[in-house]
Amino acid sequence: MKTETTEDVRSPAAAEEKDAEPAKAEKDDADSAAAEETGKAADGETEPSGDEPGESAAKDAVAETDAPEDRPSWRKRMLGLLTGQVAARLLVVAVLIASIVTAGLQWHRADEADARADERRQVGDSAGRFGQALLSYDHTRLQAARNRVLSLASDDFAKTYDQAFTGGLEGIITKLKADASATVRTVYVGDVDGSNARAVVVMDSEVHSTAGTRSVLGSYLDMKLARSHGSWKVTEVTSIGAANESMTDPDGKQQTTPTQPQPSPSAGG
Numbered sequence: 001m002k003t004e005t006t007e008d009v010r011s012p013a014a015a016e017e018k019d020a021e022p023a024k025a026e027k028d029d030a031d032s033a034a035a036e037e038t039g040k041a042a043d044g045e046t047e048p049s050g051d052e053p054g055e056s057a058a059k060d061a062v063a064e065t066d067a068p069e070d071r072p073s074w075r076k077r078m079l080g081l082l083t084g085q086v087a088a089r090l091l092v093v094a095v096l097i098a099s100i101v102t103a104g105l106q107w108h109r110a111d112e113a114d115a116r117a118d119e120r121r122q123v124g125d126s127a128g129r130f131g132q133a134l135l136s137y138d139h140t141r142l143q144a145a146r147n148r149v150l151s152l153a154s155d156d157f158a159k160t161y162d163q164a165f166t167g168g169l170e171g172i173i174t175k176l177k178a179d180a181s182a183t184v185r186t187v188y189v190g191d192v193d194g195s196n197a198r199a200v201v202v203m204d205s206e207v208h209s210t211a212g213t214r215s216v217l218g219s220y221l222d223m224k225l226a227r228s229h230g231s232w233k234v235t236e237v238t239s240i241g242a243a244n245e246s247m248t249d250p251d252g253k254q255q256t257t258p259t260q261p262q263p264s265p266s267a268g269g
Contacts (some may be wrong), residue, residue, distance in 0.1 A: 129201050130153070134237070135182035157234055202220055214246075217245070
């Protein structure tokens with residue numbers, strides 16, 4: 001028996017096609033890799049490629065040149081801003097302190113003025129009350145009138161007044177059955193120096209007695225006062241005249257001068 005061997009005889013076109021298959025596969029792989037890189041670049045996944053050596057050096061030089069200029073400029077702006085804020089705050093504090101000092105001085109001066117005015121009111125009040133007590137009395141209650149005067153007088157003047165009252169004035173008032181009333185027209189306060197003061201009291205008074213009616217308008221009492229235990233006391237009184245004085249007898253006849261001495265408590269003048 002004869003065996004036949006069949007050889008794979010290929011045509012030249014088939015051989016070329018078989019040889020081209022590996023090259024085609026490599027090309028397809030390259031195209032696939034290029035497409036993948038393009039997709040990543042579109043999605044932003046690709047990493048930036050490095051700069052060329054010359055370009056990187058230029059950028060570094062620019063950064064080194066700009067950095068020293070940018071930092072001082074930024075610091076200057078911040079320093080200027082902070083300085084302005086501090087200056088504004090200091091100005092506000094200075095204005096506030098000046099306002100407080102001014103208000104304090106004004107308050108102190110106003111307080112001193114109020115204290116002086118209050119002191120003068122006290123002097124005037126004491127002088128007016130003393131004048132009214134001195135020229136007002138009831139013959140049936142002479143002890144009460146005496147005590148009012150003594151309470152407003154200094155110790156020395158109280159002794160002087162008490163001697164004059166008990167030494168003769170009390171007897172005349174009782175004998176004539178005299179009753180007197182007085183009102184304060186005005187008080188002029190003079191100098192107030194520490195614990196001493198002076199005042200003039202203008203009085204209107206009227207005395208009714210068995211001898212008639214005596215009217216005295218605008219009588220002036222010059223007083224000296226001293227502070228004693230927190231209050232003002234009269235130390236001296238001087239009568240310096242009256243604007244108008246008249247006397248009417250029991251029959252209603254007016255006389256230019258009193259026909260009899262009329263009781264008019266006073267001391268020192």
